[in-house]
Amino acid sequence: MTTLIDNPSAEHIRLMLNAGAQPAQQGWLARARLNPAAASTVYPLLLNAAAANARSSPEQAGRFSDQITMVLGKLLNRCPTDLADWKEIDRLVEQGARVRGVFDNQAFSETNLAVYALRCPDGFQALLQRGLPLDANYPYPDYAGKRQDTPLLMYVTVLLEDYPPQPSTLKAMLTQHNNANMRPACKGCNLLSPLEMALQAGHVDVVKVLLDFGADPNDPNKDGRPAFIRALVSNNVEMLEVMNAKRKLDVNRVDKKSISMLAWANCLGAKEAAAWLAREGAVSQGEALCQKR
Secondary structure (H helix, E strand, C coil): CHHHHHCCCHHHHHHHHHCCCCCCCCCHHHHHHHCCCCCCCHHHHHHHHHHHHHCCCHHHHHHHHHHHHHHHHHHHCCCCCCHHHHHHHHHHHHHCCCHHHHHHCHHHCCCCHHHHHHHCHHHHHHHHHCCCCCCCCEECCHHHCCCEECHHHHHHHCCCCCCCCCHHHHHHHHHHCCCCCCCCCCCCCCCCCHHHHHHHHCCHHHHHHHHHCCCCCCCECCCCCECCHHHHHCCCHHHHHHHHHHCCCCCCCECCCCCEHHHHHHHHCCHHHHHHHHHCCCCCCCHHHHHCC
16 A cells, blocks of 8 residues: 555555455554655545545544544645645544644654744644643653643744744643643643743743733742742843843742841852842841852
8 A cells, every 4th residue: 555655546545445445554544644745646545535434433533533543744844834734634533633632642642732833833733723722731742751831831842943932822721721820730841830941941931921920930849939039140230130020039938948038149149130130138047058059
């Protein structure tokens, strides 16, 4: 069958189908759809035959759903923009292709949800309009280990040099599911909040959007340190000022070790951040403790 797909012969495909060949297997549908010479001839034959078989049993229906989900993943990976492309995508979804499944299973896509959102922001927002759930966890690629995260945390965590996070995409995500101030509680999930990750990455525009949607820079982590400590680690006064303008920072917060934020700034050698904290009235406490760490 693969030879007939790579060197398309509609007549021979019909003969094989009439002889009982099962089209919804081994990635044949995706292979045919991606072959320009087969996309308008062999692919429709295979797709229609597979759809007909899917009505014969739940097993065939499940196999068909898997195979057209693989096709969907291949199409989405092209960052579709044309109306005709999205009409085809919608038809696949109507036939049982799973939008979430594209990003839930590495067999169906070469990417993960965050990479897709960064590379194809228009396509990602189109998927949001089609019901892509954001209140669920999605896996990272296999090479990143058995890890998963919420789409929001993925989006602010994954760094692609040529594809910085877009405030418009972030706003669309948070409008659909506002988890700007939520820490994930799942095995393999990131322990940092979205705001902490954005501060760590240095994305001031992302930080501003998160703050607009309720992210709390004073929210403590498991060690009692507020999210804004990430700006101290990077000695980023601009971030401190952005956060303080939106919500007054608790500059005299102490962590569970009784170490203050000014003490941490001094221990980290963050001179500009330490000076900013001092101007805001912060006092140093427990500096000897953090120097030992």
